[in-house]
Amino acid sequence: MSAIALPGVGEPPKKSLTSWQVWGVVLIAPYLLVFVAFVLYPVTYGLWLARHPQSYVTLFDDPIFFNTVVNTIVFLLVAVNLKFVMALFLSGFFVHERAWIRWLSVIFIIPWAVPAIPTIFSIRFMLNPEWGLVNSLIFRFFHVDGPNWLNDPSLALGMAMLVHIWKALPFWTLILMAGRLAIPREQYEAASVDGASAWQKFKFVTWPSIRTLYLTSTLLSLIWTLGDFNSVYLLTGGGPADKTHVLATLGIRYIRLDQVDQAMATIVVALPFVLPLVYFMMKRLSGDEQKTSA
Amino acid sequence: MNRKLLREARLWLVGIPIALWTLIPIYHIFLFSISSKDSAFSGALWPEHPTLRNFGTVFRQEHFYLHHFWNQMWNSLWIAVMVGVLTLAIATCAAFAISRLKVPGGRTVMNAALFTYFIPAAFLAVPMYKAMGSYGLLNSRWSLVLAMVTLAAPYAIWVLKQASDKLPWELDEAARIDGASAPQLFRLVYLPLMTPSLVAIGTYALLLAWNEYLYAFLLLSHEETIPLAVGLGHFLASDDSPWEILMATALIYGLPPAAIYYAFRRYMVGGLTSGAVKS
Numbered sequence: 001m002s003a004i005a006l007p008g009v010g011e012p013p014k015k016s017l018t019s020w021q022v023w024g025v026v027l028i029a030p031y032l033l034v035f036v037a038f039v040l041y042p043v044t045y046g047l048w049l050a051r052h053p054q055s056y057v058t059l060f061d062d063p064i065f066f067n068t069v070v071n072t073i074v075f076l077l078v079a080v081n082l083k084f085v086m087a088l089f090l091s092g093f094f095v096h097e098r099a100w101i102r103w104l105s106v107i108f109i110i111p112w113a114v115p116a117i118p119t120i121f122s123i124r125f126m127l128n129p130e131w132g133l134v135n136s137l138i139f140r141f142f143h144v145d146g147p148n149w150l151n152d153p154s155l156a157l158g159m160a161m162l163v164h165i166w167k168a169l170p171f172w173t174l175i176l177m178a179g180r181l182a183i184p185r186e187q188y189e190a191a192s193v194d195g196a197s198a199w200q201k202f203k204f205v206t207w208p209s210i211r212t213l214y215l216t217s218t219l220l221s222l223i224w225t226l227g228d229f230n231s232v233y234l235l236t237g238g239g240p241a242d243k244t245h246v247l248a249t250l251g252i253r254y255i256r257l258d259q260v261d262q263a264m265a266t267i268v269v270a271l272p273f274v275l276p277l278v279y280f281m282m283k284r285l286s287g288d289e290q291k292t293s294a
Numbered sequence: 295m296n297r298k299l300l301r302e303a304r305l306w307l308v309g310i311p312i313a314l315w316t317l318i319p320i321y322h323i324f325l326f327s328i329s330s331k332d333s334a335f336s337g338a339l340w341p342e343h344p345t346l347r348n349f350g351t352v353f354r355q356e357h358f359y360l361h362h363f364w365n366q367m368w369n370s371l372w373i374a375v376m377v378g379v380l381t382l383a384i385a386t387c388a389a390f391a392i393s394r395l396k397v398p399g400g401r402t403v404m405n406a407a408l409f410t411y412f413i414p415a416a417f418l419a420v421p422m423y424k425a426m427g428s429y430g431l432l433n434s435r436w437s438l439v440l441a442m443v444t445l446a447a448p449y450a451i452w453v454l455k456q457a458s459d460k461l462p463w464e465l466d467e468a469a470r471i472d473g474a475s476a477p478q479l480f481r482l483v484y485l486p487l488m489t490p491s492l493v494a495i496g497t498y499a500l501l502l503a504w505n506e507y508l509y510a511f512l513l514l515s516h517e518e519t520i521p522l523a524v525g526l527g528h529f530l531a532s533d534d535s536p537w538e539i540l541m542a543t544a545l546i547y548g549l550p551p552a553a554i555y556y557a558f559r560r561y562m563v564g565g566l567t568s569g570a571v572k573s
Contacts, residue, residue, distance in 0.1 A: 136337025227414020
């Protein structure tokens with residue numbers, strides 16, 4: 001990083017160019033400072049804290065940890081895939097040109113546009129076994145008591161996934177919709193002339209065009225979902241009996257218990273999975289960069 | 295004719311569940327905020343006697359959890375504005391340096407930013423908390439401002455760089471030939487042409503900071519320094535939470551970002567989805 005401030009200054013040939021590069025260094029310096037102070041230093045310091053093998057022994061001995069890893073894997077596999085299948089389907093719905101669908105798409109964005117805490121708390125109370133809206137409706141229509149949604153670990157984790165999907169679905173639907181709208185209309189018209197069914201149009205026109213977008217988005221969502229603290233913490237708090245934690249909430253739980261080494265170890269355990277994905281995404285965006293600048 | 299009707303019916307069959315799925319949790323907040331406690335807990339879909347009393351309780355800070363309401367509201371606002379302004383300033387300069395001035399090492403800095411963007415936020419929170427501790431910033435509102443700038447800047451730089459790369463090079467060349475300096479190019483050419491993207495990015499950073507819960511809850515713990523999001527979280531500290539007042543407060547907290555989002559939606563959709571995921 002320190003090499004960045006040097007070149008440009010010692011470059012002899014064109015004086016005017018040098019002054020522009022000096023300005024470049026001056027203008028990029030504030031961000032560089034932010035990165036060094038609040039990303040590079042913390043990460044290095046964190047990894048330093050996570051160096052003791054003992055932290056990992058303690059972590060693996062913690063019965064909550066194994067449970068958390070299983071929860072995290074289930075959360076990622078189920079929530080991300082379900083979310084994307086829904087987003088793929090809904091993006092196909094929202095590209096229909098109707099006034100009411102345009103209005104609906106404006107409403108549909110709300111979960112993504114508003115902060116997490118009000119809506120997740122709202123859903124939390126809706127799931128209250130005695131006074132919540134969900135069980136009231138179940139009782140009114142079926143005359144049976146609904147389940148104690150947040151007191152059963154599997155149900156509670158399922159509800160946390162649903163909250164996650166509720167909040168993140170609009171964003172990904174919008175992304176896939178942009179992908180669908182970029183497909184030239186003539187391709188569909190040609191398919192219609194050939195007598196293709198709706199499914200065939202999807203299989204032979206839509207899917208080949210948006211497959212890359214779909215897969216890239218899924219990978220990106222996989223990383224970000226791993227960092228979804230709110231959906232679990234604000235709905236279940238990790239409970240009942242710490243049985244619905246995911247890695248994101250477990251790390252924070254250790255901090256609150258003042259076990260920072262443990263917290264760092266929790267994150268380091270996930271790095272072999274996260275870093276390749278992050279690297280892949282960085283390569284993808286850098287590759288695009290070359291294309292656009294060329 | 296019949297086929298067409300069938301197709302419309304199928305669309306409505308998808309549309310109505312989407313509307314319900316999206317709106318029920320939102321409506322539920324509104325329902326509670328205009329209900330008395332008894333009515334809220336009865337599971338009614340509309341209160342028998344709608345009331346605005348909950349809002350009065352909030353505005354007059356008349357509940358134990360609300361003693362610092364206005365203070366926390368101010369904190370939220372102050373933090374969001376600071377993050378918006380700082381992110382905009384830092385990211386605009388960085389994007390200009392990378393995209394137009396082709397600063398040496400710009401690619402490395404861009405990669406560093408992308409790395410920060412992709413790392414899950416909850417994972418960065420742990421080391422960030424430790425670092426803020428060693429800087430002595432814990433419990434200062436600045437810690438949250440700086441943390442949120444760190445999180446918002448990478449995406450901001452990425453989007454602004456993409457937008458800036460699209461500006462024609464002839465402008466820069468003409469400016470150079472006319473003997474313009476880098477700051478002049480920045481002020482007279484770059485800033486005016488980038489305005490739509492700048493609006494989108496400023497709004498993005500502002501909303502990100504206002505909406506943030508995790509970092510706020512980790513970095514700030516004094517009643518006087520916490521933003522409203524953390525204050526709302528405190529409501530669930532006891533089993534006997536005043537849910538109708540919580541929901542009224544939550545509605546007040548959630549409305550400004552929603553309003554800002556819709557006011558700037560025109561900029562947001564174009565500016566943000568294009569950069570979000572490149573296919």
